[in-house]
Amino acid sequence: MIKFQNINKSFGRNDVLKDISLTIRKGDLVTIIGASGCGKTTMLKMINRLIKPTSGNILINGENIRDKDVIELRRGMGYVIQQTGLFSHMTVRENIEIIPKLSKSNPEQIQKHTLELMDMVGMNPDMYLDRYPTELSGGQQQRIGVARAFATDPEIILMDEPFSALDPITRTQLQDELLGLQNTLNKTIVFVTHDMDEAVKIADKICIMSQGHILQYDTPEQILKNPCNDFVASFVGKNRIWASPDLIKAKDIMIDRPVCCGPELSLRKGVERMRFANVDSLMVTDRHRKMLGIVRAKDLYFLLDHHKPGATIAQVMDTDFPHATPEDSIIDVLSIVEGHNVSTVPILSPEGLLQGLITRSSLMTTLSHQFLDTEIIGGSE
Ligand SMILES: Nc1ncnc2c1ncn2[C@@H]1O[C@H](COP(=O)(O)OP(=O)(O)OP(=O)(O)O)[C@@H](O)[C@H]1O
Ligand SMILES: [Mg+2]
Numbered sequence: 001m002i003k004f005q006n007i008n009k010s011f012g013r014n015d016v017l018k019d020i021s022l023t024i025r026k027g028d029l030v031t032i033i034g035a036s037g038c039g040k041t042t043m044l045k046m047i048n049r050l051i052k053p054t055s056g057n058i059l060i061n062g063e064n065i066r067d068k069d070v071i072e073l074r075r076g077m078g079y080v081i082q083q084t085g086l087f088s089h090m091t092v093r094e095n096i097e098i099i100p101k102l103s104k105s106n107p108e109q110i111q112k113h114t115l116e117l118m119d120m121v122g123m124n125p126d127m128y129l130d131r132y133p134t135e136l137s138g139g140q141q142q143r144i145g146v147a148r149a150f151a152t153d154p155e156i157i158l159m160d161e162p163f164s165a166l167d168p169i170t171r172t173q174l175q176d177e178l179l180g181l182q183n184t185l186n187k188t189i190v191f192v193t194h195d196m197d198e199a200v201k202i203a204d205k206i207c208i209m210s211q212g213h214i215l216q217y218d219t220p221e222q223i224l225k226n227p228c229n230d231f232v233a234s235f236v237g238k239n240r241i242w243a244s245p246d247l248i249k250a251k252d253i254m255i256d257r258p259v260c261c262g263p264e265l266s267l268r269k270g271v272e273r274m275r276f277a278n279v280d281s282l283m284v285t286d287r288h289r290k291m292l293g294i295v296r297a298k299d300l301y302f303l304l305d306h307h308k309p310g311a312t313i314a315q316v317m318d319t320d321f322p323h324a325t326p327e328d329s330i331i332d333v334l335s336i337v338e339g340h341n342v343s344t345v346p347i348l349s350p351e352g353l354l355q356g357l358i359t360r361s362s363l364m365t366t367l368s369h370q371f372l373d374t375e376i377i378g379g380s381e
Helices: 040-047 070-075 092-102 107-120 138-150 168-185 196-202 220-225 230-236 267-277 297-306 330-340 360-377
Strands: 002-011 014-024 029-034 055-060 077-080 156-160 188-193 205-210 213-218 281-285 291-296 344-348 354-359
Touching: 002 040, 014 040, 014 213, 029 040, 029 168, 029 196, 040 055, 040 156, 040 188, 070 077, 077 138, 092 107, 092 138, 107 138, 138 156, 138 168, 168 196, 188 196, 196 220, 205 220, 205 230, 213 220, 213 230, 220 230, 267 281, 267 297, 281 354, 291 297, 291 344, 330 344, 330 360, 354 360
Parallel strands: 029 188, 029 205, 077 156, 156 188
Antiparallel strands: 002 014, 002 055, 205 213, 281 291, 344 354
16 A cells, blocks of 8 residues: 655745645556646655655555665566666666566576566567567567566556557557556556546546646546546546446436336226326336336237236236346446347346336437537537
8 A cells, every 4th residue: 555645745946746645555556647747757756765755754555665775665666667768778688687686586587587577568588588679669668668667576566657659559458468467466556647548447546636736536437427626527528438438337327216116006007107107118116116027008008908907017017127237337238228129228226126217218318418518519628
């Protein structure tokens, strides 16, 4: 765990960081994002003591980093700087092994680990270990930079815009690889970026900075859905949520109060209720809102002619209906609508209680808003 406690930093009269307090949980990938000059690199460099705070403390696992041996501290942290920072006069192997060799580990072990690291970042060791950085493409250099940061198996990895110089395809690839690595190795990663798409994609939490302050520190989902003020909202961009539809949950778009009835209602009353509410289906629930079935208008009209008077909804309702949970994404709901060819998807709690309803037409309305909004703000983003 990394904890910033009331950190201030001034360079001369320039107050760069103002009373920053922030906790980064162990195993989280946190992205720091904000305009150029807002203090992102300064924050990162404080964690490995390349920059000293003017006041305040940074604790790692409860220990004040000021009290630690600086060499030890840095050995426990990988650091990837922008444009990789590979040493140009050293081969790929020498670049990766420079820090492990300082720790006087067994040379055979170091070599074995280097091969593993090359494999981890998807580079062929036979082909690349003896090359110099200038003999690699930009993306390959970044991969070696990442391999080097993992070389001492550090608990914490600091990454300062590590992928910013890359083309979008290589960048996406490296983001995916980083996510995979973090899932398996569970490092604490502090990742500075300018790019909101990148932040949303990779972060467990995003820290949005402006002029030395933290504006919002939260999960990507919360930041996209509930930006804390207009600045964050405009920074995030109004329609960005649509770039990550998996973050749009059934609970965000469902109709909260679907029209319901009990199982003992007569068919005739059922038809009346549908007409009155102007809906084409009723959710059938018991007194505790437990979902029992669905009746649809088209079936009801048909049945009305063929059933004895006094027949109840319970006798005709459809009890085998696809449903979703409030935490399912809009994509999951769409695939239910398409896969089962249904026009209503009840949203149920794990206990089977009715929470809401998504209909084909409410889905279309939600989706069409995206395009309408885009048109209205047209190109202002
Ligand atoms: N060593 C230094 N001496 C004086 N001022 C500095 C020093 N390092 C950074 N600054 C100033 O501190 C402010 C924050 O710099 P920092 O490098 O942290 O910004 P950043 O958010 O990383 O920006 P960018 O996105 O451009 O990398 C800037 O105004 C910068 O000029
Ligand atoms: Mg910077």
